[in-house]
Amino acid sequence: MFVGRSAQLARLGGLLRHVRDDGDAKPGKALLIRGRRRVGKSRLVEEFVEHIDVPHLFFAATGRPVRDELRLFAEEVVASDLPGAAVFDGVELASWDAAFRLLASALPDDGSVVVLDEVPYLIAADDGFEGTLQRAFDRELARKRVLLIGIGSDLAMMEALNEYGRPFHQRATEMVVPPLTPAEVAEILDLPAADAFDAQLITGGLPLICNEWPAGMPLMDYLDQALRDPTSALLVSGERSLAAEFPSDAQPRTVLAAIGSGERTFTNIGRAAGNTPQASLNRSLAILLAKRIVAADEPLSTKSGARDKRYRIADPYLRFWLSFLGPHLDEIERGRGDRVHARIRNSWTSWRGRAIEPTIRDALERLVPTVILDEYDAPGVVGGYWTRTNNPEIDIVVGDRTPNTKRIIALGSIKWLENAPFDRHDLGALQAHRTQLPGAAVDAPLIAVARSGCTVVGVTHFTPEELITAY
Template identity: 55%
Template sequence: MQRFIGRKRELRVLSETLGSVTAAIGSARPGRCILMRGRRRVGKSSLVEEFIRRSGAPSVFFTAAGGSAEDELEELLDAVTTSTLPERDLFAEEAPQQWNAAFRLLAQILPDDRPSVVVIDEVPYLMDRVDAFEGMLQRAWDRLLSRKPVLLLLIGSDLSMMEALNDYDRPFHQRGREMILGPLNPSDLAEMLGLEPADAFDAALITGGLPLICSEWPQGASMWDFLSTSLSNPISALLVSAERSLAAEFPPQAMGREVLKAIGTGERTFTNIARAAGGIAHTTLTRATELLTAKRVVAAELPLSTRPSKERRYRVADPYLRFWLAFLGPHMAEIERMRGDLTLARIREQWTAWRGRAVEPLVRDSLARLLPDQGLPTAPAIGAYWTRSNDIEIDLVGADREPVARQLLFLGSIKWLEKAPFDSHDLAALHKHRAALTGEPVPLVVVSRSGVTCTGPQAVYGPGELLSAWQAS
């Protein structure tokens, strides 16, 4: 069996929550609920399966499939009757025909003297397909399930719908504790794949930290070896995971998918995205970008400075999807006819330039986890600055708030090249851009893949220091 990597914090939270259920046995409401959300294929189900395996608690794991209310109820019946709940046979005998009755019978067969786990996966499907599902769930929890020593795990991949489940004006408000599951982080990848810090960041940009893709990366293999193997296999997880996620979230006719493709191929401004998506209307593009940002698939960012700006830019939020849209999705035909070598050559040609921009959000996230450090203060906001003409671009801007800051805390540059360290020419350019943004002597920070050959920056970070930010998690 493959070794389970990472997720130590999440496993600890789940274990501690189940422990609180055990400690509350005999009280009026020993039940606990967790609302778990995360992008598709990020490993939510496998995390819960691993937790259940380690806990040894009787459990039922039901996954909604997006069918009708009647079909989903049949699937729930099957999940319970094949579960490890001790009274599961009773569920098969009575075969409830309504969701209210199913929740009632489920509560009835849960043990009273020991903790159990009930998992409902892909909850947004039920919210969408089953009339008044949230209300029925709320009543079942308040009147029945919470009175049993059970840990109820509600899981979903549609981030906006899972957030809405806990909104103050929704029936299930404050019934559950929220858990957000992100991808495997660079430190997890370094451990799992046996990679050096810089190579672990490359792996994060390619795989997005998605466990299914990472599981196909041989221990110690180089990025190019992994890509060569994956591109020669048309059903590799690297190739098919994105298409499956897109198909689940965006039907083929959805304009959001066309807009996402435009952003994924490198277009960042509203005007250029509209042109690349076929010259779509302003209102159509607005709806599409709002949908994509609401689903957390796309990030819409403004320059971070002390002055307001309307120069919004868009980027694909998930690194793996960004890589797939840039290099793999547009060329699936050649990969399927076994010419992945052409795709690999194209990646080699464009990799350095693409990686230089793609790594920036990951660097910012790393710094946010590291600070305060090297004399730099904690920064409530870390972003970037640019002008419409791009004559001034600053990779790192730390500030007290965003998008319009009261105070700039530091400015910095990212140089992520394999054989070119950050030098005095780069520092001079950074000084010039700082002077164009502010007259204050704001501290300067440098992030370089290949080191620094000049003096002057207040703080310097390389791949090793950035990786350490994730090791503390």
């Protein structure tokens, strides 16, 4: 079942209409689509091409040598509904330049779609692929009524394709396919707001996992069901993503596992990763940051916090998988998913309390301009604050910019517990933290994000129901 993505489908439809109706001498258009692995990019485009009334070609690269990719490309063209597909029958392609020239001759005059999936594989296998694609687009494809779509999961590489100095610069528009939002998860799974935020921590908003979660089923019941099936999308998506990201380089994956286990500082990550030498650790972290698998956070205040940088897994699903599933796949395969389930149940409250923070900060950053920032001439950025000793550690800091804000606009606390509201004790702790936050005024507004309500006055309280309206 295909879920969500109405905005992205509408945009794809609009681009195709421009291609078919554009009176320009070069009506062809290019679109580069990027997003995290298994977020549903290919499925989105498959859904789009299945419901359009123009011929299309969908080629997914495999990471094989160039000769093999060219053979597979020719086979896909022959199997497609392009009117001139027969010109590829029995042809042995010598280069991508020849493939694209022949492709142009196979395209119709009244509109078509050509999809190149896993573009980073093609670039990695052929150093000249970008230049070849640029020449083919400028000389042949842009003169056809064709929408050329390139898809890739290597976020850094896909962003770079359209940058200044690269062959394809300014030739393509871009689309980012994000994970499903908490609001979309709530709608798909028929869950109340608080439970939808929790489900987001497990699924990461990946459609494949959401599709196998029965609507209305409580979180722990779904986990019990999924952990009984070694082929569940919840289990296999993490391993497949990591295998694709790190097919041969084991060290970044070792560092990733250390961060996934809960380590956040440079020193502790290196120690947990087998006392990795500093140079190797820096290299691995650079790779993980470039791939957007790991995020590096700095404390938000009027004082520089670069020396207190903390690392975390950027993808909620992968964070959950690395914490609870990946290290124990052997147990699940032996039929002892019950042990993994018990481990999750026992650690869930404490793990969730930390894991939910980036999601809540994202929701607040969408909401605070209209809630508490009317008197401030700033869009508002939301982060957190901590010291090396975690005294204090403040969940929410709203400033005018990041990482070194000029002005603290508000600060707050997150209390994501089922049966404990934000109370007088929490308010006292937050007021004390306000005096320890560099740059915070003595009357800086206070925010409370509580799953189970708020019993005190003097704070701006956000409920799960209010947070989910951010999406």
